Amino acid sequence: MGNHRDTTKHPTGACLRLNTLHCEAGEATVREVVDVGNAFTLVRNAYDHGEMRFRVALANLQTLTGTF
Numbered sequence: 001m002g003n004h005r006d007t008t009k010h011p012t013g014a015c016l017r018l019n020t021l022h023c024e025a026g027e028a029t030v031r032e033v034v035d036v037g038n039a040f041t042l043v044r045n046a047y048d049h050g051e052m053r054f055r056v057a058l059a060n061l062q063t064l065t066g067t068f
Contacts (some may be wrong), residue, residue, distance in 0.1 A: 020033055
């Protein structure tokens with residue numbers, strides 16, 4: 001699986017970078033950047049949780065079928 005922590009390949013990460021640039025240029029508030037950062041964290045955590053559940057399910061299936 002790819003490195004999902006690389007924010008350059010994730011739409012939420014791109015939005016975070018864009019909002020950070022807007023804030024640095026004085027076009028966005030710090031709160032907007034923090035909100036996007038929080039959204040990114042929620043999305044990343046949900047992805048991690050889904051990946052963990054997939055790996056556990058795959059391990060259980062491999063154990064049941066005897067294929068590793």
